[in-house]
Amino acid sequence: MRFLLLPLLLGWSVLTHAQLLTGVWGGIRTQNAGGCFPTYSTELHIIYMQNNSFMGNVYSFDNDKYTKINFTGKYNPLTNRIVIIENAVLQYNVPDSCVPCIKTYELILSRNGQAESLQGEWHGHEMGNNHDCQPGKISLSRLGKSNFPVDVYQNDTLARMQKELKLQNRQKEVVQSIPIDTAFIKIELYDNAEIDDDTVSVFLNNTLLLYRKRLTGKPLVLDVNVFPNTDYELMMYAENLGRIPPNTSLMVITAGRKRYQLHLSSTEQKSAVVKFKYERGNK
Structure with a gap:
């Protein structure tokens, strides 16, 4: 019985950890030389998760400049690897010389005590065309409160x-x-x-x-x-x-x-x- 129980407990641990991806993650997203801004503040809202798939919104902002883009994602509980694919720009206010970027993130979830972080790289293309954006890196940690309104998941x-x-x-x-x-x-x-x-x-x-x-x-x-x-x-x-x-x-x-x-x-x-x-x- 003890040997049967262990896989069940491990499965429960993986499921619980995956569920805890929901919430607010915030930090910094950088962009290589040639992009509109070398550094952006970023908030990732994971509003719904089921069977290691999830969805939500990502906010990138610098003073009054911002974008709000929805996304879908997948989490691999065995490797702690996360892939997030942005879908559509919902709102934006950027300089006329800039175009919002539709991004793909490749992240690793790590935990140190109670602290959790998401770190990795991103690449993408400009909204409305296939021109590549300058790629960059991203580093996020869990936040206790959002700077933006929190959406409720609705099909x-x-x-x-x-x-x-x-x-x-x-x-x-x-x-x-x-x-x-x-x-x-x-x-x-x-x-x-x-x-x-x-x-x-x-x-x-x-x-x-x-x-x-x-x-x-x-x-x-x-x-x-x-x-x-x-x-x-x-x-x-x-x-x-x-x-x-x-x-x-x-x-x-x-x-x-x-x-x-x-x-x-x-x-x-x-x-x-x-x-x-x-x-x-x-x-």
């Missing part, structure tokens, strides 16, 4: 749906504010008491995560990655009131070893809201 289908939504203007009623000590939380939504066809949409920081889902005795489940020192607001918007008004639900939040059960009630005039914040070291 393409929900993003398209949200663009078409026309929500009523309703009052928000805060049910509870919860301090958490983990970057990963599980949220389960059940119908409260009698199942009467209550239907809800759920938003996290105004980002649609569930759309017109019926509440039953089987939970609607959300697995959420959260960033440290960032405020989160989960809102339950009633799409109908069911056969027995108001629209009621039981929300179960699992955060590490802690579990919270909340009874929520939403109407056509108000939406139930739960707030939470991940504070490292808050045990």
Whole structure:
């Protein structure tokens, strides 16, 4: 049994370490001679990760000059090697003589005690053409707080749906504010008491995560990655009131070893809201 348990523990260790890539990484990105700036400040936001694949946004900035570019990436837990490929420039403000660069990063994850770092090299091509950018190096460490707004992961289908939504203007009623000590939380939504066809949409920081889902005795489940020192607001918007008004639900939040059960009630005039914040070291 001892020999069977060891691979399982090693597998759990690898999985946990991989999951911990989510969050904010910040530092310096340099560029060889001939680039627009020899040194840029950089923030890497890994907002979603599953099975060693991840996605997020990268900010490069120097005073009022900046770019925001989304990316996808892969992590090899055996070698600690990371490859990040930028996809599309979302926002930018650069001098007229400069063109944003679409980059590929090759990084190594290292750990020294509690300190974690990502270091490596990058290369790329100019936005809109295949002209090579001057390559360079990058060195990042984990940050406790971002200098930029943190996006919530949303799949393409929900993003398209949200663009078409026309929500009523309703009052928000805060049910509870919860301090958490983990970057990963599980949220389960059940119908409260009698199942009467209550239907809800759920938003996290105004980002649609569930759309017109019926509440039953089987939970609607959300697995959420959260960033440290960032405020989160989960809102339950009633799409109908069911056969027995108001629209009621039981929300179960699992955060590490802690579990919270909340009874929520939403109407056509108000939406139930739960707030939470991940504070490292808050045990």
